[in-house]
Amino acid sequence: MKVRLGVLVPLGLFVVLVGFLFFGLFNDPREIPSPLIGKPAPTFNLEELRDPEQVISNGSLAGQMYLLNVWNSSCVTCRQEHPMLMQIARSSKLPIIGLNWKESDWPEDPEVGRARAISWLSRFGDPYTKIAFDKEGSVGINFGVYGTPETFLVSPDGMILAKHVGAITPDVWREKFMPLIGQPQGSAS
């Protein structure tokens, strides 16, 4: 009986360890949970990428639900995600607001980056209603962005409803975003 207990203890510890490892398999360490979901979107006030005279801010976007897509032209996954954004722009009335983040790496002149981003859009298509140009990169940090692409769904009253890190695939769109967006766009909610 005593011998059996001595065997059971290491066996129990082993089972616990395997349990931890097993759950570890389904945990993506690269995916940092966002503390911002359910909180107001950070305030920002940025130049439009294509039209520097125009200012984009939370205030100018309030009153409508929108998608905020963080991207830049040197990001490979953004390029992969791009056709899906084009399709969302065509099939949905939801405005897609771009946040062009880390386009220029120091010490490049941000205006060089701006030109590159614009030519990228003219080559592959432009799904964005508006694009905020985050030259300094600090708005991205306020949104807790750590890699592109990242996409936020923002409610008409400025709350962050969802965040997705990585490319939006049709599955992600259907399962993560569609249920939150609801069917008829522009209806009060």
Add this chain to the structure above:
Amino acid sequence: MTLLLRTLLLAFLVTTAAVAIDNEPAFEDPAMQARYDALIRELRCTVCQNQTIADSNASLARDLRREVRRLMEEGRTDQEIRDFLTDRYTDFVLYNPPVKPRTYLLWAAPGLLVIIGLGAALMVVLRRAKAAKDNPAALDADNETGSP
């Protein structure tokens, strides 16, 4: 031999200083610089996840160092700067996890493991002592085949 060792050590010290990642000018106040150095060594770079923002030359790490610098210049305390980053990136950015219900097990683990180990050792010792008392011959036999 010791001379060679010293020379190597010295060379190593010199090279680590020369390859420092942060190329921003130092703070004028040495105390501020010390605080800054300590802070960036306990904040995780969120793109290159096994490096601190002091170690990483990723562009986001540079931006985060710049944010730390800016907050320090605004006169924020170390804790306020940590809070600023955890509000955006969760506790994940801290290399030194805070003690709270979710991390009790993490913090208690070393102590628990020592207790379990001592408990196991005590059990073995007691069992052997008992076996020695009951049957001294068996223990001798055990010792001869056992450890050196």
